[in-house]
Amino acid sequence: MTSTYIATLELAAGAVLLSAVMTLWRRGVRSIVSMLSLQGVALAAVAMVLGRHEHENALLVTGVLVLVVKGLVVPTLLRRVSRLDPRSRESRPLVNVPASLVFAAALIVLAYVVGTRITALSPTSATHLAPLGLATVLVGYFMLVTRRRAVSKIVGLILVDNGIALVTFLLTSGVPLIVELGSSLDVLLVVVVLQFLMVSMRRHSDTDRLTEMKALHD
């Protein structure tokens, strides 16, 4: 029984990181958002598996909340935003795709080095996977910095949030429901604001590529 628990946990945590790497790899904004919803499902799976094993109902509810918000609502909103320009692609990110993939590999190795030191403090079968969450945070941040399209940047931000959530789930095996609710609502708010901003950006300057907007000063 315990071995299937560990196996499923490993698979789900691995899927979270893998979907983060896939968002770096893919160019089409629609496929990036699909990867994000996949990550939401995997994160929810981690929470639910942990909740089932530790017999904590709060975690189960958190899992359902994560599934709904990060697996369904946020990706749908992002898809609606990206429908404003249906053929949008990350055609020329700041760091090109092969280089950013190699960089991601380096970040994953860095997360492994740092993460194992943290997990050595309290080694259990769940905390061993914390470096995967740390790696997701780093990859998400990298994406936030190097991608030109607004939607890709938001996806990066959500990746950072998901990574932090994964690390907290694994290390503390449970986040108080209210904290998770708060952070999910934050993300939701960001996405709604983004939608509004995108519409007005398009109306004003007919583009949503943020590098072309350099007049962010008085």
Place this chain on the structure above:
Amino acid sequence: MIANVDSLSQGLATLLQVIVVALGGPLLVGLMAKVKARAEGRVGAPISQPLRDLRKLLAKERLHARHASVVLPLAPMVIMATSVVAVAITPLVSTHPLLGSSADILVIVYLLLTGSAAAALAGLDPGTAFGGMGASRAMTIGALAEPALLVAVIALSIQSGTSNLPGIMASTLANPQWVLGPSRLLALGALLIVVIAETGRIPVDNPSTHLELTMVHEAMILEYAGPELALVSLGEAMRVGLLFSLVANLFLPWGIATHDTALALALGTVVVALKTAFVAVAVALIEVRSAKLRLFRLPELLAGGFVMSVLAVVTGLVTR
């Protein structure tokens, strides 16, 4: 006496394995063409067409390009030799082929690299532009696929504690829960990308193209005709068979013969054929769904494979 009988039966098992792959490789190529044809709404050539092509080629005249040297007739023999020896030492039908104790996965990787280098030299030998182009592109793809391949192989070896092929298979048989672990799955993904690159399938290369400027692999062997082309094609088909069945056996080793009895060997042959056919159909469906990538988009694909294999190693270390 017992040792002699043992190695004799081992030798027979190995010979069986080589013959199975020699016949099965072209059949696999034919199967993939058939699946692609059906998926595209055509009837397609029969599965045994590549074997018939080989027979037709053997009857044709031997031609050499004017400026070619001894390398041109030598290269097909090297390609065949590396393919056959790689097949002979890999545990496909039985877990202990003739050289099983020294069947190292790194030997297989470097033998296949040697075959590719021989093909590239054959492309450069006649002194044509197409041959050089094919050689240059194929070697570039090989160089970029090598990191993904080696790191994925090392990921498997770390988990099993050895790079000896029968050892990896034995440890997988002993620990079936590894098969669905994230490390193995990521290594599988990376190896699939590498196998598609090494066998020259869409999205890396189109094996049935006739436009020289779009060729990667075909351009290297453009100057071959007749029996030498048959040798090259057979060697390549055996590579395809070896790579697909190796992937199948590394990740799902069940069904492989652990004794040398005739029943076990027969069962092992059938099972490995089925597993390999499954992999071939999967690859053919990937081919149908994708378009061939531009040459300079390939580094993205291969870098992605590389990251997946690094991920496989890191998750393997984390979940140790």
Place this chain on the structure above:
Amino acid sequence: MGWFLAALVLCGAAALVGAGLPRRVRVAGSALLGAAGCLIALAVALRTLIAGDTLTWHTTQILPFTGLSLSLDPLAAWFILASSFVGLAACLYNVGYAKGAMASRSAQSLFMVFVLTLIAVPAASSIMSLMFWWELMALSSLLLILTDQSRHREARSAALWYGAMTQIGAASILMGLLVMTSGGAGQSFADLRSHSSSLSPLAQSFAFVLVLLGFASKAGAVPLHVWLPKAHPEAPSPVSALMSSAMVAMGVYGIIRVGEDLLHGGTPWWWIAVALLGVVSAFYGALHATTSTDLKRLLAYSTIDIIGLVLIGVGAAGALKDNGQLGAAHVALSAALLLVVAHAAFKGALFLGAGAIERATGTRNLDLLGGLIHAMPVTALVVAISAGSIMAVPTLSGFSGEWLLLQGLLHGFATTSTPTVIVMLLGVIALALTGGLTAVAFVKSFGIGFLGQARSSGARDAREVAVSMRLAMLLLVVPSVALGVAPGLLVAMLSRATTSALGGKLASPLDAGTGLVLSRLGGAIAPAALLVGLVAVMALAWLLNQTLAQRRARRVEAWGCGRDLQTSRMQYTATSFAEPLQRVFADVLRPQSDVEVTHVAESRYYEQSLMYENRVVDVLEARGYRPLIAAAQRLGRVARGLQNGSIHRYLAFGFVALVVILVVVG
């Protein structure tokens, strides 16, 4: 020990003969004596490796005050094995190669002195002896670079870079070794060995870093490698071969000797630094080798690549030993040592082959070669086997070394220390990347250089070189094949060398046999059986061809898309072969391109001529060293302001300095 001294004396005699005899017998005489000396040194080295003991000798006659000490233990014997074997081949090669400037008195005597120093450096066992032989090695090779006067500008620039960097390196080594004597130890290695444990860890690390800088620069580790791609191509071919096979090995020897033996291993982070240097060197060297079109420059960068792999092995061994993984450490160091010897053989053969090509065609530029296999079959065979060895074709020596290194790294993953695990991972990635890139580089050099049609008149008029040159090249091919097919033959000697380096009573995990077997760790290869299988299948395929098809092939025109008459200009060149990789790695290589357009006098809309140049320069040199040199020159110009010509000022400087010294001392 007497025999070893005899070998040294013979090489010295060869140098004298080279300076003394008239031109007709000079080359043959010195080559004969030099070859005899190398042969005796080789025999002594083999004897020491088989017996496993240490020989020592000391005299106060040659160097005043400190005396000259020599000591031959298995580790030193292993490196002497490499350098004496290549020295033997180089002396033989010299007989046919030395013509014109190379056959002059100075060139011949300096050549023999260089060979002598390469045999003596590993045997040095005191600081002064080491520095004596080290400086003599650097000086003789530096002067040899200036031999060929037809390439004035490049040779002078190469000599300047080489001289400056080797001197800085030597100063750094000397400083590091002197730090190790602080607290009043003697200057012989035995004294240093016993004294080093009483040094503070900070002092030990400081000494190691200084010594590492000097030895790593000599070995060609990035970023201290800048002199290598300049100096190795400019030297005459036998000298290049010795420099690339034996002299860089001396750098590796120094690191192992000081780090493992004299400082007893030290802390893990030293070795992690060494391994990281190796990772960067391997990648950088392989990448630049792929994009070089000058044959010798390609070989020089490939030396940096292989030395990177050796340093990965050395670093991994040190780190693993400090973490308690003694078995894996042993395997990693054995792999590094095996690669050193294998590299000496195949790199020596490749450089001698490049010399033969240069002699026959008059050029080193791959873009101007082609079709040489028809006129120079022996050279082609040598280059093919050596290139195959460096590409790690199974059954050749390079594969044995790389397989063993991968085994060491693989079993090192079991360690618990995370930085060491990362080093293992980076080592595997480096091996994988450089394997592919090296394959591209050497398929390019053999395919473009020897196959296809000749791209210039020089290539068209090539003839096979002299018998002595051919024999020397074939001699160096033998280890590539022998160490590839039966590496197990050297296992006992290799284990003794490794144990003498790592110290202690470790039982070697390498077992006896013809192949390489690691029975306790799990892993084995049997290249002899592989070779039998490969040859059998090739014979079968040939038989098939001969029986089922006709015996003779008909010669026809190659396919030109419906157009006849392929000219040599239509072929791929070396530049075009490497162009896709150059594009993929453009961010690392930073190629520079220049376009020059000359317009027609009448109108700017029409072009008379267009010149396009694309070149790949060494990035570290262009963006690292040159700005540093420019800054130093600016500093010098500023300092020149002190010299305004007034004699009063100069005298005042001396007076002020005297007063300051008196104040400080008093």
